Amino acid sequence: MKYINPIQTRSWKILKNHFHIMKNVNLKDLFLSDNNRFKKFSIFFENEMLVDFSKNFITQNTLKYLLNLAKEMDIKKAIQLMFSGKKINETENRPVLHVALRNRRNSPIFVDNTNVMLEINHVLKKMKDFSEQVITGEWKGYTGKSISDVVNIGIGGSDLGPYMVTEALRPYKNHLKIHYVSNIDGTHLFEVLKKINPETTIFLIASKTFTTDETITNANSVKIWFLKNIKKKSALDKHFFALSANIQNALDFGINIENIFQFWDWVGGRFSLWSSAGLSIILSIGFSxxxxxLNGAYAMDNHFYNAEYEKNIPIILALISIWYTNFFNTQTEAIFSYDQYMHRFAAYFQQVNMESNGKSVDKNGKKISYQTGPIIWGEPGTNGQHAFFQLIHQGTKLIPSDFIAPVISHTHLKEHHIKLISNFLAQTKALAFGNSEISFLQDSYFFKENKKDLNKTDKKSLFKQCVGNQPTNSILIRKITPYNLGFLIALYEHKIFVQGHLLNIFSFDQWGVELGKNLAKNIYKNFSTIENSKCFDSSTKGLINFYKFFYK
Known part of the structure; x- marks a missing residue:
């Protein structure tokens, strides 16, 4: 497949010209000029989700030009290559097959002449059997007691994804207490160890390579703590489990071969919650x-693979994002989940998006002259409204935002939920259209050369001015169920894939992350001699010396 610089395409040049028409557009005018705007710019998915992208700086022409870009860059061919197991992660010579993990039709997918579905189904069966033993109390700890707590030790995709899902699906959880340890800061582990009993706790060590420093450091500390309390090494077999692609490293750590749940190098860490790295999810909500x-994600996979460009939700949302980052020069995108259970959703996709598309070299090895991945951030509503929405409403930044909310709440506090959704709707309306002061202010002295006659009433109104014209996508879901959360996560995954392809970058490596890891290891190894080392800059040496002074 050809690797094309997007800005050299005919579609990009047309979009550039079209931007000069659209750059001063006002959302209020777009809605006033078209009573059917909502219908034209919204898509229903399986009667479970409504995606409304009408509050964006787009017309039907804009959408046509954006879709032409996707066609010219042949995104459909790229999708087919990913789904078929081709090695599209070229810098690591690997396929990208998280879609295989939720291939519910079980159709064969081959990697190096091996049908990976056979291995996937074997591991799924193993996870099912084990989780049922633990949940029912059949699996006993070393002293014969049933398991009460599960500690997942991982970082990045081995932590953020499973943690986000177990929180989002908390209404479906069982009696097991699930804990997550990620930070190498000993405080994180220390606080978890205070809450658990080694006799009734199992530990899931989630690391694709089983070499990730934070994870292995935490795992070693837990192992020492556990043996200090239990005093018999054979007890590890009842309490320690590995979720990894590196079987040998897990064995060397002391994990019993039967306690290793495999996943594969073609599963990216940030896309691994569908694999054995999601065992903590299964232990929290049950295998069914x-x-x-998985079924929900598979439904979105089918939509992404089969839907026409004009109705393909991940493609459209990806194109709108590129429209803002590369033509309106926006730097950030916000995600606001109006559901407290989904309080880690934005944090998870902060990683998935920024670790995937934070690149400055294209697939041809050339320095990029356009914008790639945006900065992703967000918090749950309504908390965010009382924190940083002020800047979006009246600041100087253009910040496209996604608003996500369930129509039906899991709680019985109906009045709370109606108020929550009222805030959801109010914010997207206010961001788009501003307040009623605008028409008055346009006629006020503020917009005229002579400002001396501006009276106090007019001045006070100026400070209340919210001009609106901030773009948003609204995503309403019937209810946050396992199925619906599955397709929502898959939607964002595919959006990121489309962005990466259209921007001509490799989305599935993360060499920048590896640099920091390697430097940290080097500093740690030379910590005692770093003061006299010529390998380190004066700032690093100075910071080390300050640390040593207080840590004697």
Missing amino acids: NFEKF
């Missing part, structure tokens, strides 16, 4: 709910 979760 996990299957529904």
Whole structure:
């Protein structure tokens, strides 16, 4: 497949010219000029989700030009290559097959002449059997007691994804207490160890390579703590499990071969929650709910693979994002989940998006002259409204935002939920159209050369001015169920894939992350001699010396 610089395409040049028409557009005018705007710019998915992208700086022409870009860059061919197991992660010579993990039709997918579905189904069966033993109390700890707590030790995709899902699906959780340890800061582990009993706790060590420093450091500390309390090494077999692609490293750590749940190098860490890295999810909500979760993702996979460009939700949302980052020069995108259970959703996709598309070299090895991945951030509503929405409403930044909310709440506090959704709707309306002061202010002295006659009433109104014209996508979901959360996560995954392809970058490596890891290891190894080393800059040496002074 050809690797094309997007800005050299005919479609990009047309978009550039079209931008000069659209750059001063006002959302209020777009709605006033078209009573059917909502219908034209919204898509229903399976009667479970409504995606409304009408509050964006787009017309039907804009959408046509953006879709032409996707066609010219042949995104459909790229999708087919990913789904078929081709090695599209070229810098690591690997396929990108998280879609295989939720291939519910079980159709064969081959990697190096091996049908990976056979291995996937074997591991799924193993996870099902084990989780049922633990949940029912059949699996006993070393002293014969049933398991009460599960500690997942991982970082990045081995932590953020499973943690986000277990929180989002908390209404479906069982009696097991699930804990997550990620930070190498000992405080994180220390606080978890205070809450658990080694006799009734199992530890899931989630690391693709089983070499990730933070994870292995935490795992070693837990192992020492556990043996200090239990005093018999054979007890590890009842309490320690590995979720990894590196079987040998897990064995060397002391994990019993039967306690290793494999995943594969073609599963990117940030896309691994569908694999054995999601065992903590299964232990939290049960295997039948996990299957529904996979089914939801599979439904979105089918939509992404089969839907026409004009109705393909991930493609459209990806194109709108590129429209803002590369033509309106926006730097950030916000995600606001109006559901407290989904309080880690933005944090998870902060990683998935920024670790995937934070690149400055294209697939041809050339320095990029356009914008790639945006900065992703966000918090749950309504908390965000009382924190940083002020800047979006009246600041100087253009910040496209996604608003996500369930129509039906899991709680019985109906009045709370109606108020929550009222805030959701109010914010997207206010961001788009501003307040009623605008028409008055346009006629006020503020917009005229002579400002001396501006009276106090007019001045006070100026400070209340919210001009609106901030773009948003609204995503309403019937209810946050395992199935619906599955397709929502898959939607964002595919959006990121489309962005990466259209921007001509490799989305599935993360060499920048590896640099920091390697430097940290080097500093740690030379910590005692770093003061006299010529390998380190004066700032690093100075900071080390300050640390040593207080840590004697």
